[in-house]
Amino acid sequence: MRISVSLIVNLVANGMTVAEILDEYPDLEEADIQQALRYAAWTFEDVVYMPAGVPG
DSSP states (O other), X not given: OOOOHHHHHHHHHXXXXXXXXXXXXXXXXXXXXXXXXXXXXXXXXXXXOOOXXXXX
């Protein structure tokens, strides 16, 4: 399957529902969309790196 995570995130961000995405991309399953969103969220976990000597 060649449907990227970024495409799915973009579709959701632009207001498409899961049902609309599934209609447009019948090879997908609802679990595929949920997993893509989980992966996208995981890649942007809130990790803050403070340079040495900077008060936190």
